[in-house]
Amino acid sequence: MDLSVRKPLAPVYLLYGTQDYLLRLVKRNIIREALPAESRDFNFSSYDMLEVPVESALEDAETVPFMGEKRVVLIENPFFLTAERARTKVDHNLRRFEQYIEKPSPDTVLLIEAHYEKLDKRKKLVKTLEKTAHVYELSRLSDATLYALLEKIAARHGSVYTKEGHEQLLSSVGPHLTQLANEVEKCALYCGENRTIDRDAVLEIGSRSLETNVFLLVNKVMQKKTADALHLLHELVSMKEEPLKLLALLERQFRIVYQVACYRDAGYTQKNIAGKIGVHPYAVKLAADQSRLYSADMLKTALEKCAEADYRIKTGGMDKLLALELLIHRIASAASA
Secondary structure, eight states: OOOOOOSSOOSEEEEESSOHHHHHHHHHHHHHHHSOGGGHHHHEEEEETTTSOHHHHHHHHTSOOSSSSOEEEEEEOOGGGSSOOOSOOOOOOHHHHHHHHHSOOTTEEEEEEEOOSOOOTTSHHHHHHHHHSEEEEOSOOOHHHHHHHHHHHHHHTTOOBOHHHHHHHHHHHOSOHHHHHHHHHHHHHHHTTTSOBOHHHHHHHSOOOHHHHHHHHHHHHHTTOHHHHHHHHHHHHHTTOOHHHHHHHHHHHHHHHHHHHHHHHTTOOHHHHHHHHTSOHHHHHHHHHHHTTSOHHHHHHHHHHHHHHHHHHHTTSSOHHHHHHHHHHHHHHHHHO
């Protein structure tokens, strides 16, 4: 995916998709290329299509720039490009919009920002835009492009972003670009030039999802680090995490490790296993590492003990937190035995 903005600038840009971070990035790059900082107050304006008619934006677009070579007119929330029905009483002259797109002002960059997953390509206006405008579709993002984007963010702060760190970050926060970018920037500011952003740095500095904390909890149990596991358990409970939810996630992680071990022994690749059990490939890699700590029989035992703890809690036979503490002790003790 090419996100670069080159001169000469196109007279009309259409940015659409669900990756808000990318939309903001490309929009910012276009505005920077079109307008020097000192002329932006005079030659930049934005119009929300939920509040004003499109004709107002077009009249502005046809106005000669003031003390500059270009003006930028931003159109936001162009719901009429989709099949959606917006709650607004504003009427839009879309025929006038089509006429402008077919013959845009050479002195203006018209920027259409559409935070929608899909446009209605049956509409004449959308077909005209696809033929004449410079279109950025910003919904799907390959892992290679995602890595390259985050690597650049780290490099701006003089830090090195590694593949290992990238995979851990995806596992920790998921594929949400804005959150990923914020986490990389936080790690880069902390690591600086003297430390790479690797898996350890992400775990130490970055925000961790509940699932990642549970993964670490399982890891400590499987490594027989009972005291560390109990400490992390109490941290999670102090953060108001429900013990029954933690138990369900513990059981889920042990099940993933067991499934990965079985599929791996049957000759499946990491990618195939990820598709089979519906988790991220990096989560499969981590589970494969964990599976080397326990035999298949031990993993079965861990799952059985999780089921027992669940039964005791739900039948009122034991306090929730105490049941989790005993579960950790029993699994770690069984592994030691």
